Amino acid sequence: MINPSDEFPLAPELCYLNHAAVAPWPRRxxxxxxxxxxxxxxxxxxxxxxxxxxxxxxxxxxxxxxxxxxxxxxxxxxxxxxxxxxxxxxxxxxxxxxxxxxxxxxxxxxxxxxxxxxxxxxxxxxxxxxxxxxxxxxxxxxxxxxxxxxxxxxxxxxxxxxxxxxxxxxxxxxxxxxxxxxxxxxxxxxxxxxxxxxxxxxxxxxxxxxxxxxxxxxxxxxxxxxxxxxxxxxxxxxxxxxxxxxxxxxxxxxxxxxxxxxxxxxxxxxxxxxxxxxxVGMPQVAAQIEERVLQLQEGLQRIAGAQLHSPLNPARRAGILTFSLAGWDNQALFARLREQQVICAQRGKGIRLSPHFYTEPAVIERSLTVLAQLRQG
Structure with missing residues (x-):
């Protein structure tokens, strides 16, 4: 069994959701x-x-x-x-x-x-x-x-x-x-x-x-x-x-x-x-990524003013979820998220989030909490 924290000892304050850009290396x-x-x-x-x-x-x-x-x-x-x-x-x-x-x-x-x-x-x-x-x-x-x-x-x-x-x-x-x-x-x-x-x-x-x-x-x-x-x-x-x-x-x-x-x-x-x-096995990798993306999707849907720009059908996506937030310019939102240690990318119509199989659910929850707070001002 792979222990994600052993293979990916990322800084505890970091919410790394940027694998569609450049991924962290595993320890090995x-x-x-x-x-x-x-x-x-x-x-x-x-x-x-x-x-x-x-x-x-x-x-x-x-x-x-x-x-x-x-x-x-x-x-x-x-x-x-x-x-x-x-x-x-x-x-x-x-x-x-x-x-x-x-x-x-x-x-x-x-x-x-x-x-x-x-x-x-x-x-x-x-x-x-x-x-x-x-x-x-x-x-x-x-x-x-x-x-x-x-x-x-x-x-x-x-x-x-x-x-x-x-x-x-x-x-x-x-x-x-x-x-x-x-x-x-x-x-x-x-x-x-x-x-x-x-x-x-x-x-x-x-x-x-x-x-x-x-x-x-x-x-x-x-x-x-x-x-x-x-x-x-x-x-x-x-x-x-x-x-x-x-x-x-x-x-x-x-x-x-x-x-x-x-x-x-x-x-x-x-x-x-x-x-x-x-x-881990690619079927398991894919299943865990889908769980993480679904967690992000459901969390964003609970935030007033969040608009999703990615497919909601799991058969139509891999590990990417892109959104925008009412009241925020995408560039400004990207910069603020980076200040809050939520590592993502500005792409297309909004902010691109991309977790991997090892991404802890708690990391996603912290990221959603940051977004909810930013939305509330």
């Missing part, structure tokens, strides 16, 4: 980094083969988290934007091709496609505010649409989309499905096979409880060689480590997207963090 991640630093200062890289075993375990944990067919389908990347760029500038676009996205995307999943304008690629933005957002996205996919790129959970509203439905719809239309999974992976189960994803990517520093600077890129095996490479180096070779070899070819696995030396420090931390999620 901090200890993994400490051990790695101590080993470096005393032994250098003497035991580098053991470090590679940690990286191997990390790939295996990410494969299981995504339900990817193989670790060969998983690349370790710097961040979500890098992985999206591999797709955007790897596909063989033709003038007149279209990319469909939503009108709520985080800039990472908008700018990268707009950057294709010089190649004649058109970006179609779809409003998700209707009763059937998946239907709206699929209806926008016409004969010129090559790819639908969508966040599985929208960063501001917290709207969670039906990925299996989108995957089936894209397959029927011969459209590739690209999923920015940063607001789902680690908070809700995600199965790239049942969703029929062509590509999926996420950073490790949010719901996966890891450090910034290390993420995952899933690329379906039949599409790997269809992405033109723009980064080259020793690490992305099929025979990496054979330094005297003159002939070379990119790795057949997704390692072809990893051009140079790995982020071993990040791997130590993220591997440890994912071990925690595996111990």
């Amino acid at each position: 991640a901090a200890e993994a980094v400490r051990r790695f630093a101590e080993e470096n200062i005393s032994l250098g890289a003497r035991d580098y083969p053991a470090w590679l075993q940690v990286e191997k375990r990390l790939r295996e944990r990410l494969q299981r988290l995504l339900n990817a067919p193989s670790t060969a389908d998983v690349a370790l990347v710097k961040n979500t934007s890098e992985a999206l760029s591999f797709v955007a500038f790897g596909l063989d676009w033709r003038a007149g091709d279209q990319v469909v996205i939503s009108d709520e995307e985080f800039p990472s999943n908008r700018i990268v496609w707009e950057a294709l304008k010089p190649r004649g690629v058109e970006v179609v933005q779809v409003n998700l505010g209707g009763k059937d957002p998946e239907g709206a996205l699929l209806d926008a996919c016409g004969p010129r649409t090559r790819l639908l790129s969508i966040s599985s959970v929208q960063f501001a509203s917290g709207l969670r989309l039906d990925l299996p439905r989108l995957g089936a719809g894209c397959r029927a239309k011969n459209v590739l499905l690209c999923v920015d999974a940063i607001q789902q992976l680690g908070a809700q189960p995600l199965d790239v096979q049942s969703c029929d994803c062509a590509f999926a990517m996420a950073d490790g520093h949010k719901w996966m409880l890891g450090p910034e600077g290390l993420g995952v890129f899933y690329c379906r095996s039949d599409l790997r060689e269809q992405l033109a490479l723009h980064e080259y180096g020793w690490h992305m070779l099929e025979h990496a480590g054979d330094y005297d070899r003159n002939d070379w070819q990119p790795a057949r696995s997704a390692r072809r997207f990893e051009c140079g030396s790995p982020n071993m420090l990040g791997a130590m931390a993220l591997e440890a963090s994912l071990s925690l999620l595996e111990e």
Whole structure:
């Protein structure tokens, strides 16, 4: 049984509700980094083969988290934007091709496609505010649409989309499905096979409880060689480590997207963090997050003047609840909450709260008490 206070010894006055931005590390991640630093200062890289075993375990944990067919389908990347760029500038676009996205995307999943304008690629933005957002996205996919790129959970509203439905719809239309999974992976189960994803990517520093600077890129095996490479180096070779070899070819696995030396420090931390999620189990993680979000929802609904901007249907959300408070400018409210040690974010139409599975109910109650007091003035 995981003891949250042991793994997350946060300052007692802190109400941390900001996992959709940057999450605290669990104790085991901090200890993994400490051990790695101590080993470096005393032994250098003497035991580098053991470090590679940690990286191997990390790939295996990410494969299981995504339900990817193989670790060969998983690349370790710097961040979500890098992985999206591999797709955007790897596909063989033709003038007149279209990319469909939503009108709520985080800039990472908008700018990268707009950057294709010089190649004649058109970006179609779809409003998700209707009763059937998946239907709206699929209806926008016409004969010129090559790819639908969508966040599985929208960063501001917290709207969670039906990925299996989108995957089936894209397959029927011969459209590739690209999923920015940063607001789902680690908070809700995600199965790239049942969703029929062509590509999926996420950073490790949010719901996966890891450090910034290390993420995952899933690329379906039949599409790997269809992405033109723009980064080259020793690490992305099929025979990496054979330094005297003159002939070379990119790795057949997704390692072809990893051009140079790995982020071993990040791997130590993220591997440890994912071990925690595996111990708890993603179904349990998702259930506990839903309990915390429901507690926030019910508490906010009791505060006069609080307006919710996130879906109330549990099937339509992951770990995000966004609200505004009558009589308060969002920026001013965000600043006051920070003063009161309620750590959150200002996003979209209001203030975004994002608890994780380990968040104690008492933390949520303290946050609601602060909000009720602010509302009363």
